[in-house]
Amino acid sequence: MIAATPLGGTPSPTQELSDDAQEEPRITQRQIFREQQEEARPRLRPLLRDAYERGATSDWSDLLRRPQEPELDLEGDAGLLEAATPETYLAVSRYDLPPVRA
Structure with missing residues (x-):
C-alpha cells in the first residue's frame, strides 16, 4: 500500500x-x-x-520421451522454459520432458 x-x-x-x-x-x-x-x-x-x-x-535426444527430434516453434509460447547463451537458444515444452520417476 x-x-x-x-x-x-x-x-x-x-x-x-x-x-x-x-x-x-x-x-x-x-x-x-x-x-x-x-x-x-x-x-x-x-x-x-x-x-x-x-x-x-546420455545424448540429449535420449532424454526425450519420443524418438523424434523436437519441433522448432518460432511463434513462442508462455508454457515454454527458455534459455539462451550467446551461442545457443533452447526452449523446452513441459509436455516434451520425461516423466518424473518416483
Missing part, C-alpha cells in the same frame, strides 16, 4: 498498521514455502542426482 507521508517524513499510524498487516501474510507464505521445500527435499534429492547422472551419460 502506498500512502502519503506527512511533511516530517514519518509514516502515519494508519500506514504503519497497513504495512504490518501486509507483511504478516508474506511472512506466513514464505514460512509455508520453506516448510514445503524442506518436506520435498528428501524425495527430490535422489531424483535430481539421478537426472544429473542420466544427463551426463
Whole structure:
C-alpha cells in the first residue's frame, strides 16, 4: 500500500498498521514455502542426482520421451522454459520432458 507521508517524513499510524498487516501474510507464505521445500527435499534429492547422472551419460535426444527430434516453434509460447547463451537458444515444452520417476 502506498500512502502519503506527512511533511516530517514519518509514516502515519494508519500506514504503519497497513504495512504490518501486509507483511504478516508474506511472512506466513514464505514460512509455508520453506516448510514445503524442506518436506520435498528428501524425495527430490535422489531424483535430481539421478537426472544429473542420466544427463551426463546420455545424448540429449535420449532424454526425450519420443524418438523424434523436437519441433522448432518460432511463434513462442508462455508454457515454454527458455534459455539462451550467446551461442545457443533452447526452449523446452513441459509436455516434451520425461516423466518424473518416483
